[in-house]
Structures are given as C-alpha cells and as structure tokens.
Amino acid sequence: MRTWHTLCRLEDIPVLGSRVVKRAGGDIAVFRNDQDEIFALHDKCPHKGGPLSQGIVFGQTVTCPLHSWQINLASGEALAPDHGCTTRFELKVENGEVLLAL
C-alpha cells in the first residue's frame, strides 16, 4: 500500500536544483524546476549510475553530470538517442509541504 511521507517545504528545494532523500533502497532525488513543478527519481542515471541530483535541470529534463544523458523528469526515461529508464516516484504538494509516495 502506498504511504505519503512529508519531506520538506517546497521552498526548501532550490529552483532548478534538487534535494536528496537518503534511504536504504537507494537515494531519491527530488527536483524543482522554474515552473515550481516537482519530480522524484531514483538518484541514479540509467547509463552508468551517475548522481542525477547533481545534474542540470531545464524544463522537465535533467542532464546527467557524468556523460550528459538527458532524462525526462516526469517519466524517468532517457531522451533519444539514448535508451534507459530510472525509477520515478509520485509526489504532491499540500499546504506548501512536499509529500512523497513510497
């Protein structure tokens, strides 16, 4: 069953940046773009495991810091010509609080 966990306030995530949620099953990167949309992905690039949380956010895309693959923040899928997918997690904002479904 899905449980919602309160992470932080929306403004605690830097615009065009991210915040990392540490957990045993692998860290989760929570991104915020310049439209105040938020996304959560496993903090591991589908190419060679680079830390997506340290990538550059643009629109609904993050560019991996290691070899510049572009990953769609909404789906976790690599943009063509690359192939691969990282796990995405559901998020919502309620009363300014970011909640993550695990």
Ligand code: FES
């Ligand atoms: S590890 Fe992300 S592009 Fe290579």
